[in-house]
Amino acid sequence: MNARQAMTCAALAAAVCGCGTRTEYVAPRPSAQPPARHEACWTREPIRIDGRMEESVWKQCTPILLNALERRGQSNTDVRIAWGREAMYLFFTCADPDVWGTLSEHDGKLWEEEVVEAFIDADNDGLDYVEIEVSPRNVTFDAWITRFPPTREEIPIFARYEAVGMRTAVVVHGTLEDRSDRDEGWDCEIAIPWSAFEETGGRPPKAGSAWSGNFFRCDLSHGQGEYQAWIPVRGSFHQPDRFGNIVFSGGN
Numbered sequence: 623m624n625a626r627q628a629m630t631c632a633a634l635a636a637a638v639c640g641c642g643t644r645t646e647y648v649a650p651r652p653s654a655q656p657p658a659r660h661e662a663c664w665t666r667e668p669i670r671i672d673g674r675m676e677e678s679v680w681k682q683c684t685p686i687l688l689n690a691l692e693r694r695g696q697s698n699t700d701v702r703i704a705w706g707r708e709a710m711y712l713f714f715t716c717a718d719p720d721v722w723g724t725l726s727e728h729d730g731k732l733w734e735e736e737v738v739e740a741f742i743d744a745d746n747d748g749l750d751y752v753e754i755e756v757s758p759r760n761v762t763f764d765a766w767i768t769r770f771p772p773t774r775e776e777i778p779i780f781a782r783y784e785a786v787g788m789r790t791a792v793v794v795h796g797t798l799e800d801r802s803d804r805d806e807g808w809d810c811e812i813a814i815p816w817s818a819f820e821e822t823g824g825r826p827p828k829a830g831s832a833w834s835g836n837f838f839r840c841d842l843s844h845g846q847g848e849y850q851a852w853i854p855v856r857g858s859f860h861q862p863d864r865f866g867n868i869v870f871s872g873g874n
């Protein structure tokens with residue numbers, strides 16, 4: 623481990639469930655912020671959760687480009703949101719010259735490695751939300767965060783929540799095990815059934831309903847941490863008062 627990697631690891635060791643530390647973020651200028659509202663695209667077609675963007679809804683859906691919370695690197699990320707009768711769907715597209723991951727345990731500390739994250743407040747009350755994380759190894763973490771920022775002790779308690787029925791798939795464009803070569807990136811497709819939000823107060827949305835949420839990515843290529851978000855945050859990732867609106871357009 624070189625000095626830079628050691629610094630990154632030290633910073634991550636201080637992180638709690640949301641990749642990063644309190645002191646290392648500088649929010650972009652207001653003019654650089656995207657509108658805090660995004661439309662989820664309605665779809666009737668079955669979504670095959672295979673990590674491949676073959677469904678027409680993904681091609682029609684405007685992506686959210688995540689913003690770097692620090693310096694701009696070379697790892698652009700976007701996420702598309704779709705919805706159908708049964709589930710909410712997400713598709714993350716992650717450019718990445720160095721895709722890796724070692725953790726293999728569900729509900730492990732995925733935020734200490736490379737990961738994409740969705741924070742979803744399904745009843746839009748700002749009091750709690752579901753946190754979903756998926757790693758390039760397609761390992762998942764799901765938690766119901768009811769106090770924020772959560773403490774280290776609270777994380778295992780909140781992670782007892784299970785998004786029952788959630789399906790995820792990852793396609794790595796490169797080699798996950800070989801960090802000496804140059805990768806292109808990785809894609810992640812997620813289906814979260816509406817029923818998984820019920821115990822958090824969420825009911826299946828109707829056309830025009832608005833939920834709130836934020837999306838993140840931790841990219842730790844070659845020991846250099848880059849943290850990205852839809853809605854910029856400062857200090858903690860767990861800021862539901864800053865979540866963006868997710869509006870369910872079209873459909874039922």
Ligand SMILES: [Ca+2]
Pocket residue numbers: 669670671672673674675676677811
């Ligand atoms: Ca697909």
Ligand SMILES: [Ca+2]
Pocket residue numbers: 729763764765780781782783784785
């Ligand atoms: Ca869990």
Ligand SMILES: [Ca+2]
Pocket residue numbers: 718719720721722736841842843844
């Ligand atoms: Ca990477």
